[in-house]
Amino acid sequence: MSEPLVLVTQSGAVQTLALNRPAALNSLTAALHAQLLAALEAAAAACDVRCVVITGMGRAFCAGQDLNDIAAAPASGSGDPAGAQAQDLGRVIETLYRPLCLRIRSMPVPVLAAVNGVAAGAGACLALGCDLVLAARSASFIMAFSKIGLLPDTGGTWLLPRLVGRAQALGLALLGDKLPAPEAERRGLIWRCVDDASLPDEALALAQRLAAMPVKALVATRQAMDAAAQLDYGQALAQEAAMQQTLGAGADYREGVAAFAGKRAPRFTER
Template sequence: MTEPLVRVEDAGTVRTLSLNRPAALNSFTTELHAALAAALDAAAQDAGVRCVVLTGSGRAFCAGQDLADPAVAPDPTPGAPPKDLGHMISTYYAPLVVRLRSMPVPVVAAVNGVAAGAGANLALCCDLVVAARSASFLQAFAKIGLVPDTGGTWLLPRLVGSARALGIAMLGDKLAAEEAARLGLIWQCVDDAALAETVAALALKLAGMPTRALVATRQAMAAAQHMDLQAALAEEARLQRELGAAPDYREGVEAFRAKRAPVFKDR
C-alpha cells in the first residue's frame, strides 16, 4: 500500500500530523497540500482532539516547496510563459496559513530537522515551536529570487523585530535552533533525544487546559497588533465577558477553591 502523505496518530486527545515525504525532505507538492489541509480540517472538526502536533517524517521537518513540482518548475522551453507563483500562494499556501491560525485547538510544531522556506514559516505559524538542537531554520526565498511567503513577511517582524527579520530574510543564512530560541523566533530548543518526550508532555499539558481560552489568547494577541491600547482593552473586555459565561471559567474557579485539578471541556 502507498504511504499516506500525512500520517495521523492519536494519543488520547492529542493528534500528531506528520508530513510524510521523507525522501524529498517533506517538501510541498500540490498533493501534500491537499493531504495536510484535509488532515487539519479533520482535526478541527473532531471534538475529541484538544491539541495538534505538526512534525515531519525522517530527517527533516519541511524543506519548503518542492521545486520539481510541475506547478512551480519553470518551463525551459523558449518562449514558454512563466508559472504563476501568485496563484500557487493564493490557492495553497495562504489557505494553509489561515487554517493553522484559526485552528480551534492549540498547535505545536515539533521541528525535528531542517525547516526551510515555506517549511520554516509553516512551523512559525503554529502556536508553539519546539525544535531539536540539530534542527535549523532557513528563509531560503532570496536565494531563488523570491520574497518570504507562507506568512513570513507578517510573522518575522512580529517575532524578532524588523531589523533581525530583514537580516534573516535578505541574507538567507541558516539559523540554528538554539539561536532561533535565543532570538525569540521559537519557543524552545531541546536536545534531539528529548524532542519527542518534551513535545508529548507539552501537548498533553495544553490538551488539559481551557482550549477556548487558549485559542482566544492567540486571536487576541494577533488582533492587538493592529489596535491602539484602548481598542485592545475593549477587546479584552469582550473576550472576558464571553469566556466568563462559559463552563470552563466556572470549573476553573471551583477547582481553585476546592484545591483540585480542573477538568476543562470547552472547545
C-alpha cells in the first residue's frame, strides 16, 4: 500500500496535517487535494481537536499545483478531447481549490500554517488562507502565477490586498519575485518567522496555546474580521453586537469571568 499523501498526527488537542509528496516539493494533485480535504473534514468533526497545523514534509511547504497532473496540464493543441478537458483550469478551481479554501476558512478551530520551505503559487496562497502563518527563516513565498501566464488563485486575489495592501499585492502578483520569510513578516504577509530548527517546536507551542484558548471565540473573531471587510462601520458594530450576544451566553464566557475573578487559569471547553 502506498504511503498516504497527507500524514496525520495528534499531540493533545493539536492535529498536524503534513503534505507528503516531498520528492515533488509537495505540489498539489487531485489525489492530494482529496486527502487533504478529507483530513480537514475529519478534524472539523473531531471534538478532541482544538487546533490544526498544516505543514509539509521534506524541504518545501508546497510548490503549488503539480503541472504534470492531467487536470492542470495545458492542452496539446491537437484538438483531442482529453487535452481540451485538461486545460479547463476554471473547472479545476471550482472542483478542487474552492472546496479546500472554503473548508480551511470555515474550520471550527484555528488553523496554523507552519511553512518549512518554499511556498509557491497555490501553495503560498494555501498558507496565507490559514489563520496564522509561522515560517522558517529560510522559507520563501512566491506568487509564481504570472510566470506561467495565470493570475493568483487559491484565494490569492482576495487575500493579498487585505494582508499587505493593493500596491504590495500587485507587486508580488505581477512580478512573481521570491519573498524571503523575514521580509514577508516585515511586510505583514505572515505572522512570524523563526529559526529553521525551532519551527516544529514553535508551531506546536503556538498551536497548543491556541487550543487552550476559547476556540469558539477565536473562530468568531476570524469570521467577524472577514465579514467586516464588506461592511461599513455601523454594520460592523451591529455584527459585533450579534456575535457577542451569542458568545456571552456561552460556557466559555462564564468560565473566563470566573477564572478572572478567582485568579486562576481558565479551562475552556466550547468548540
